[in-house]
Amino acid sequence: MKRPGPKARPEDANRQTSAELGPTQHWDPERYARNARFVADLGAPLLTLLDAKPGERVLDLGCGDGHLSRTIAASGAEVLAVDASAEQIAAARDAGVEARVADGEKLEFDSEFDAVFSNAALHWMTQADAVVAGVARALKPGGRFVAEMGGAGNVARIVNALVAGFDRRGLDGAAAVPWYFPDADEYGAKLRRHGFTVESCEIIPRMTALPGAMADWLATFAETFTHRLPPAEREAYVAEVVAALAPDLRDSQGNWHADYRRLRFVARKTLSPDGLASPPAAA
Ligand SMILES: C[S@@+](CC[C@H](N)C(=O)[O-])C[C@H]1O[C@@H](n2cnc3c(N)ncnc32)[C@H](O)[C@@H]1O
Numbered sequence: 001m002k003r004p005g006p007k008a009r010p011e012d013a014n015r016q017t018s019a020e021l022g023p024t025q026h027w028d029p030e031r032y033a034r035n036a037r038f039v040a041d042l043g044a045p046l047l048t049l050l051d052a053k054p055g056e057r058v059l060d061l062g063c064g065d066g067h068l069s070r071t072i073a074a075s076g077a078e079v080l081a082v083d084a085s086a087e088q089i090a091a092a093r094d095a096g097v098e099a100r101v102a103d104g105e106k107l108e109f110d111s112e113f114d115a116v117f118s119n120a121a122l123h124w125m126t127q128a129d130a131v132v133a134g135v136a137r138a139l140k141p142g143g144r145f146v147a148e149m150g151g152a153g154n155v156a157r158i159v160n161a162l163v164a165g166f167d168r169r170g171l172d173g174a175a176a177v178p179w180y181f182p183d184a185d186e187y188g189a190k191l192r193r194h195g196f197t198v199e200s201c202e203i204i205p206r207m208t209a210l211p212g213a214m215a216d217w218l219a220t221f222a223e224t225f226t227h228r229l230p231p232a233e234r235e236a237y238v239a240e241v242v243a244a245l246a247p248d249l250r251d252s253q254g255n256w257h258a259d260y261r262r263l264r265f266v267a268r269k270t271l272s273p274d275g276l277a278s279p280p281a282a283a
Contacts, residue, residue, distance in 0.1 A: 025124070025178060025223045027083075029065045029091035035220040038211055040067040043119035043148065049266055050146045052077035056114040059138055061104050061131075061147075062121020066092025072117060073097065080113075083121075107134030115144045122149035123179045128187075132194045139269040145196060151203045151263030152183035158217075158258060161244040162225045165237050171228070178224040187263055195271030204264055210256040214242050214249065217258060 047068065052058050054076025060069040063081035065088050073079040081092050082102035092099035102108075104118075105127040116135045125131045135145050159177060166173030182190075188201040210217055218226065218238055226234045249257050 025221070027064070027085040027088045029087055031220055032065060032088070033091075035212060035216045037067070038208065039120045040064070042206070042208065043068050046117070046119055046146060046148050046264065047071060049264075050115060050117050050144075052115065052117075057112060059109065059113045059116045061107075061116055061118040061135070062124065063092055063097070063099060064088050064121070066095045066097035066099055068117070068119055069097045069099070070095055077114075082107075104134070105130045107131075107138055109134075109138035111137070111140050113138050113143055114140060115146060118145075118147040118149070120148065120150075122147055123154070123181055126178070126180050128180055128182070128190060129194075132190050132196075136194045136196065136269055141269060143269050145191070145265075145267045145269070148262050148264040150179055150181045151187075151261050152181050153203075153259075154179070154181045154261045155259055156261075157245060157248050158214075158222075158241075161241045162218075162222060164244065165240050166225065166228075168240075169229075169237075173225070176225045176228055181261075182263065184263060184265075187265065191265070191267045195269055196267035197270040199266040199268060201263070201265035201267070204262045206260045206262055208258050208260045210258055212256070214245055214256045214258075217256070218242070 050058070050072065052072050052075045056077040058072055058077045058079045060066075060072060060079055060081040063069045063083045064085075066081050069079050069081035069092060079098065081089075081097045081099040082104070083089050083092070083099070084101065084103050086101050089099045089101050104121070104125045116138055122128070122131060139145065159179075163173030163177065166176060184201045184203055188198045191198050191201070215238055218241060226238065229237055249259065251257065
C-alpha cells in the first residue's frame with residue numbers, strides 16, 4: 001500500500017466530503033481546552049493581522065470554544081462565531097460569545113461582514129472551494145479574509161506514523177486523513193479564483209511544544225484514525241504511533257513537540273461573485 005505524504009490526497013473535486021470520511025472528529029470542549037489551548041494562544045499574530053476595529057462585523061469561522069472570538073470582541077468589533085460542532089458552540093456561548101452552529105462548507109451569509117477570521121480550522125474543511133466561495137459571499141466589498149491553517153507538510157511526521165500504523169494492519173490509512181494542507185501557491189490561486197486580491201500568503205514552519213504527551217494530541221485531533229479501529233485495538237495503535245514519533249518529536253527532557261507548518265494569509269475581496277470589481281469598503 002502506498003504511504004501518502006501530506007499532499008497525497010486529491011483536492012476538492014475528488015475529495016471525500018466530511019460525511020463520506022467515515023468516523024468523524026468529535027470535539028470535546030473540555031478536552032480541547034486541556035490539550036489544545038496552545039492552538040488559540042498561537043493565533044495571537046493572526047489577531048494582529050486582523051486588526052479588528054470597533055464597530056466592524058467579524059465572522060470567526062471554525063471558532064471552536066470561542067477563545068479567540070472573545071479577544072476579537074474585546075476590540076469593540078461585533079463578532080459572530082460559527083463552528084460545525086454543537087459542543088464547541090455551546091462552550092463558546094457559555095463564554096459569552098455570540099455563536100451558532102454552521103458548516104463552513106455551506107455558509108449562507110451575504111455581504112454582511114467587514115472581515116472573516118479563521119484560526120486552525122480551514123484544513124478540517126475538505127471542500128475548500130466551497131469554503132472560499134462562501135467566505136467571498138459573506139464579505140462586504142473590500143472586506144478581508146485573514147486566516148491561518150495547516151499548510152503543506154503540516155504535522156507530516158505525525159500523519160506518516162498514523163498512516164503507517166494502518167498500513168501494518170492492511171487498512172487504508174490515506175482514507176482516514178481528514179486534513180487538507182495546501183501550499184501557498186495552491187491556496188493563493190484558489191483565493192484569486194474567487195475574487196480575492198492576495199495581500200500575503202506564506203508557509204510558516206513552526207515546531208510547537210505541546211503542553212502534554214503526544215498521546216493527548218492524538219486523542220484530541222486524530223479520531224478519524226483511532227475511531228476506525230475496534231475499541232480494543234486503539235490503545236496498542238496509539239502506543240505504536242507514539243513510539244514511532246519519539247525519536248523525532250520527544251526531546252531529551254521528555255517534552256513533546258508537533259511538526260506544525262502553518263499557511264497564513266490576508267486576502268481582500270475585490271471582485272464580486274459575478275466577476276465585477278468591488279468598490280473598497282467605506283472608511
Ligand atoms: C483546531 S479547532 C480550532 C478552533 C479555534 N479556531 C481555535 O483557534 O482554537 C478546529 C475547529 O474547526 C471546526 N470545524 C471543522 N470542520 C468544520 C466545518 N466544516 N465547518 C465549521 N467548523 C468546522 C471544528 O469543529 C473545531 O472546533
